[in-house]
Amino acid sequence: MSEIKQTFNSSLGKKLIMALTGLFLCTFIIVHVGGNLLLFSNDNGFGFNVYANFLTHFPPIEVIAYILYLSIVVHALYALIITLKNRKARPVGYAVTSKSDATWSSKNMGLLGSILLLFIVIHMSDFWFRYHNDKTMGFKEYRTDLGTGKTTESTYTPPVADFSHSVSTENNVEIVRVKDLHARVVYSFSQLWYVIFYVIAMGALSFHLLHGFQSAFRTLGWVHRKYTPIVYAVGTWFFAVIIPFLFALMPVWYYYQNVIK
Amino acid sequence: MYLILDTNYLIQNLKEMSNGNMNLTLKVWRQKNAQTSGKFVSYKAENISPDMSFLEMLDVVNEGLTHKGDEPINFDHDCREGICGMCSLYINGHPHGPKRGVTTCQLHMRTFHDGETITIEPWRASAFPVVKDLAVDRSAFDRIQQAGGYVSVNTGVTTDGNALLIPKVIADEAFNSATCIGCGACVAACKNASAMLFVSAKITQLGLLPQGQPERYSRVQSMVAQMDEEGFGSCTNTGACEAECPKEIKLTNIARMNNDFLSAKLFREEEIHEAKH
Numbered sequence: 001m002s003e004i005k006q007t008f009n010s011s012l013g014k015k016l017i018m019a020l021t022g023l024f025l026c027t028f029i030i031v032h033v034g035g036n037l038l039l040f041s042n043d044n045g046f047g048f049n050v051y052a053n054f055l056t057h058f059p060p061i062e063v064i065a066y067i068l069y070l071s072i073v074v075h076a077l078y079a080l081i082i083t084l085k086n087r088k089a090r091p092v093g094y095a096v097t098s099k100s101d102a103t104w105s106s107k108n109m110g111l112l113g114s115i116l117l118l119f120i121v122i123h124m125s126d127f128w129f130r131y132h133n134d135k136t137m138g139f140k141e142y143r144t145d146l147g148t149g150k151t152t153e154s155t156y157t158p159p160v161a162d163f164s165h166s167v168s169t170e171n172n173v174e175i176v177r178v179k180d181l182h183a184r185v186v187y188s189f190s191q192l193w194y195v196i197f198y199v200i201a202m203g204a205l206s207f208h209l210l211h212g213f214q215s216a217f218r219t220l221g222w223v224h225r226k227y228t229p230i231v232y233a234v235g236t237w238f239f240a241v242i243i244p245f246l247f248a249l250m251p252v253w254y255y256y257q258n259v260i261k
Numbered sequence: 262m263y264l265i266l267d268t269n270y271l272i273q274n275l276k277e278m279s280n281g282n283m284n285l286t287l288k289v290w291r292q293k294n295a296q297t298s299g300k301f302v303s304y305k306a307e308n309i310s311p312d313m314s315f316l317e318m319l320d321v322v323n324e325g326l327t328h329k330g331d332e333p334i335n336f337d338h339d340c341r342e343g344i345c346g347m348c349s350l351y352i353n354g355h356p357h358g359p360k361r362g363v364t365t366c367q368l369h370m371r372t373f374h375d376g377e378t379i380t381i382e383p384w385r386a387s388a389f390p391v392v393k394d395l396a397v398d399r400s401a402f403d404r405i406q407q408a409g410g411y412v413s414v415n416t417g418v419t420t421d422g423n424a425l426l427i428p429k430v431i432a433d434e435a436f437n438s439a440t441c442i443g444c445g446a447c448v449a450a451c452k453n454a455s456a457m458l459f460v461s462a463k464i465t466q467l468g469l470l471p472q473g474q475p476e477r478y479s480r481v482q483s484m485v486a487q488m489d490e491e492g493f494g495s496c497t498n499t500g501a502c503e504a505e506c507p508k509e510i511k512l513t514n515i516a517r518m519n520n521d522f523l524s525a526k527l528f529r530e531e532e533i534h535e536a537k538h
Contacts, residue, residue, distance in 0.1 A: 007526045010485060010486065010489055010522075011455075011457075011485070011488070011489050011493075011494075011495045011496075012485055012495075012518075012519055012522045012523070013526075014495065015495055015496065015519075016519075016523065082495050085494060085495065086452075086453035086454070086455075086494035086495055086497075088387060088492065088494075089386060089387055089388065089453055089454035089455070089492055089493055089494035090385050090386055090387065090452075090453070090454040090494070091387050092385050093385060094351060094354065094382055094385055095288075095301065095380055095382060096351075096353055096354040096380045096382070097354050098353065098354025098355055098359070100450070100499075100501045100504055100505070101500055101501065101503075101504035102452075102499035102500055102501040102504070103499070103500075106497060106498065106499035106500070107452055107497075107499055109497065211498075214498075215497070215498040218498045218512075218515065218516045218519070219496075219498070219516075219519055220519065220520075220523070221516050221517065221518075221519035221520025221521070221522075221523060221524075222516070222520070223513050223516035223517075
């Protein structure tokens, strides 16, 4: 046991934990952005609300969710521990610092990470916490005519207090009743400061992953002339451009649709 | 036409030879010893030839200080040809000055211009305490080396060199890493004062060659443990060390060290069994 402790307490072991939790969070945001693309489907939140219900009621995903929360906490905590140790390694700084080859993002991972942590706290308290605990959150009823495929929606008032969701079919009409998280999305993304904060946070995500994704591979010792260029390309284009862009587009799109238009 | 051009060139050259000496202002970190706090002191460096090395310029300044009865500026130096790793100096925000791939002793004053103010600081790291002025104690590197940066060789007859086959690319990689002179510029350049470029160069140099194989995985563990013990920071993979290294040691070495370390801790045969040593 002490050897395990010694391994993960070493400078390389701590970085290994950062790399592994970081890469796990990278895989999570792929799923997250994929699912949230449902926000762009013009269906009054039908797809999105069913998806949100699925995520919170499918046991394997609930288990992974707890690993995810733990990863965020460990990633942030270890970042803090490593940063404090790094600060201690240079108690007196230089009077003159010059422009170096090191990228801006690589030198500001702590700042970028702090912005992201603040974002995660606000984001989760607004959506995750409310979805789980807000008793005032409304319900929607979606009636889909299985013959024509047409869906109509209406608000639904549950008969019992602890109602979560229901799916039933009556007279060739599928009735889905779920919590209306989509309404919260519409509300949140109609506030300008909120939209701006989300866009800034996604900018931070972009720069954080621009360095973080490829750096994790270096920390794991996976550097190779064959696959390192692929790691760089994926880290840059997929994780630092496409994913933050899609995420940032969501609040901007909703603000445009519901406020400007 | 050619004659005119040549004459101009000659005149230019003559001017530089007679007149090209520089006057500089130095802002130098002065610190009596590790216990006292230091401060910057400005000095004039006058009539400095652009052909002097940076250390020769400091020698001239020190001679002036000695004549005036002042304490000369203390700095580390030895071979003055870029191979011993003794010289240091953080010059205008760069370890070993602004030029790439050279040590301070190989840095010529023509890199600077007349009238320039040059700030000279010691390496800054808690593991490298200031001894005096610009000289720092780099014995932390010696202790890391002593922890495992060697190959244990049994006595006996010399084996035939050709009997040990080493691929060219491996030999080159090991040799490139072996050019590390242990000056500590990587620590000085790193925002975390991390020694990982140095340690990984030593690990690579020995770990890639057949002679270094038997101790490869115990070496990486003991050297990393000593590195942590000395209080160096962690690696953020910014690559500042690689850019400032006078011997242009590659960042790839750090990845190799990480790989060897994880491999040693988790997968190596030597570590699977209960320790018998």
